[in-house]
Amino acid sequence: MKVDSKELLLDAKKRGYAIPAPDYIDLDSARAYVEVAEERGLPVILSYAQKHVDIMSLEEAALVGNFLAEKASVPVVLHLDHGFDKDFIFKAIDLGFSAAMIDASEASFEDNVKITKEVVDYAHKYNVPVEAELGHVGANDLSEARALTDSVYTEAKDVVRFVEATGVDSLAVSIGTAHGVYSGTPEINFDRLEEINQATDIPLVLHGGSSSGDENLKKCAQKGVAKINVYTDFIVAAYEAIQKEKPEGYVELKKTADQGMRAVLDHYYDVFETERYKEGK
Numbered sequence: 001m002k003v004d005s006k007e008l009l010l011d012a013k014k015r016g017y018a019i020p021a022p023d024y025i026d027l028d029s030a031r032a033y034v035e036v037a038e039e040r041g042l043p044v045i046l047s048y049a050q051k052h053v054d055i056m057s058l059e060e061a062a063l064v065g066n067f068l069a070e071k072a073s074v075p076v077v078l079h080l081d082h083g084f085d086k087d088f089i090f091k092a093i094d095l096g097f098s099a100a101m102i103d104a105s106e107a108s109f110e111d112n113v114k115i116t117k118e119v120v121d122y123a124h125k126y127n128v129p130v131e132a133e134l135g136h137v138g139a140n141d142l143s144e145a146r147a148l149t150d151s152v153y154t155e156a157k158d159v160v161r162f163v164e165a166t167g168v169d170s171l172a173v174s175i176g177t178a179h180g181v182y183s184g185t186p187e188i189n190f191d192r193l194e195e196i197n198q199a200t201d202i203p204l205v206l207h208g209g210s211s212s213g214d215e216n217l218k219k220c221a222q223k224g225v226a227k228i229n230v231y232t233d234f235i236v237a238a239y240e241a242i243q244k245e246k247p248e249g250y251v252e253l254k255k256t257a258d259q260g261m262r263a264v265l266d267h268y269y270d271v272f273e274t275e276r277y278k279e280g281k
């Protein structure tokens with residue numbers, strides 16, 4: 001069933017687990033994620049990123065996402081990931097997205113507050129929770145992000161002011177991860193995470209989950225990160241499966257890619273200890 005993210009994220013934060021937020025770029029990836037969620041009996045945050053608009057339009061993403069979310073036997077949040085402009089986000093909400101992110105993390109603190117507040121005011125009229133980003137999660141060479149950027153760590157002292165001024169429901173923080181694949185394993189600043197977590201009651205979000213190290217991600221989930229975004233690991237796994245198994249024919253190739261992606265989500269459910277969701281049921 002399609003749900004919004006509010007209660008799910010609060011429960012995850014309370015119980016010390018995280019819900020995976022995989023980005024879908026077509027029907028196949030979206031279907032693979034929802035099927036794994038159903039097999040595991042766990043919620044999933046089915047995410048569509050504005051930057052993928054050239055692969056799949058917002059309208060196409062809404063059709064696919066609404067269809068799969070509504071017929072699913074488990075809670076599915078239809079989430080707009082990295083919305084960069086208000087009109088795009090408002091349109092996504094009008095098309096049925098049940099959660100949205102405004103990413104104004106490259107703007108000044110004041111402008112980030114102003115833009116985020118405008119999105120919150122619109123979204124809350126439709127009971128759509130909003131995620132914003134404070135500090136900036138940068139991008140590695142192998143990222144498909146819009147541009148390579150350096151990370152700027154989130155300052156705990158800014159978090160309270162930001163949350164109060166915007167009324168945002170969850171917050172993406174920058175504590176050492178980056179979008180894309182790393183040459184090694186990133187160093188996560190857990191002290192900073194703890195400081196931020198103590199400064200606010202709202203659930204925290206970690207972007208750039210791919211290849212961040214399972215122990216790192218598990219620890220983040222235990223320390224207030226309720227949602228972890230993963231994208232690159234899925235497309236890398238799909239491509240590696242194709243190279244390894246050398247499927248014959250296009251239909252077999254698609255199936256092989258799906259299997260590669262499914263295994264990644266299954267793995268991250270274990271790493272994020274999402275099974276704890278069931279303790280609250």
Ligand code: 13P
Binds near residue numbers: 049082179180209232
């Ligand atoms: P990765 O591609 O590094 O997993 O980042 C995904 C992400 O943060 C999407 O918002």
